[in-house]
Amino acid sequence: MPRPSCPRCQRPESHCLCPLIPHLASRTRVLLLQHPSEVGHALNTARLAALGLANAELRVGERFDDLDALLADGACRPCLLFPGEGARPLAEVAAADPRPLLLVVPDGTWRKARKLLHVNPELAALPRVTLPEGRVSRYRLRKAPMPGALSTLEAVVAALEIAESPTRFDALLRPFEALIQGQIEAMGEETFRRNHDKAERPG
Template sequence: MRSRTPEDLAGRCPRCYLPTRLCLCAEVPRIDTRTEFLVIRHNKEKEKSTNTARMAALALSRCQVLTYGAPGERFDASVLEQPDTWLLFPGAPAPAPDASLPKRLVVLDGNWGQARRMVQRVPALRRLPGLTLPPPAPDTRRLRRPPHPEGMSTLEAMAGALAFLEGEEKAQQLYALHELMIDRVLESRGRLGT
């Protein structure tokens, strides 16, 4: 599925980017976390209505979204230097056995190729200890088809990380938001129930 969000957001909510009649904003939970989330979103994801990091940022009290790859803008990797910062990414280096849980989790937002290139092009990302999640169930609903079975949306990955770091109760709120977002996007495309 391809997101076709008008540049001027005509007929769309300026916060959630969904058509105004399907706006999710009133139903987005507010989740307080101990863990800070730093989302590094690829520039090409920024305007997509199917961008799930936008929903995570609306829901999580401690979530910041930075843009990577905008034309003419250099990414400032110094934001990755804070102590106790981990990377949520498959194959990231395992933390030291005696490491405490992260206080801050970096999440890459983009398609698989974009995320992989971010890791390749930003050496500071490769130095962070990593958190790797188990793959989702094969019958998991999707907004976009992942390139491999372990793939998941940014919102799903953040929910999985939150379950690991702070418990299922908080994570379930993000999983429910993901399901609601899928319903609304499919409805906006006239495909709900398919």
């Protein structure tokens, strides 16, 4: 029989993260587009971001037929948080115009995220922004797939702190840290050390 789960954070009731999830305001609007394969992932960090931000929305799917409507916000400047040719530093884009950003964030493995861009041409057409190099993920369960790879939640926090400096958004990371620590304790220190040496995916 499955354990009862919290309907909000979707964690087992005995490990509910809701008391740790903040409710933060932001000028930046965040649109999280999650590949369906991520929904059941233990570290569903896009969901944590959506729950913790008042001005965030989480959509799940591969093809988003209403994407034009989602992006049609004249008060905000849409941009895609994803590396690629022509991507500009987020700080540079944020400083170029006083209007707030609409930050579109694909959520999935690198392969799945690229697929989202492929099947949604509206995404591929957006101006791309990137974070500064050299950031280190707090995702300690497995090794990052490449230098500077962050979980979706970590990337959103970093992006907001750049776009809305000096406002801090690191309170969003509290449930993320608790989730990771709980999984490390559940698997045991020896298993954690063994798994930590294996290759990994972004979250």
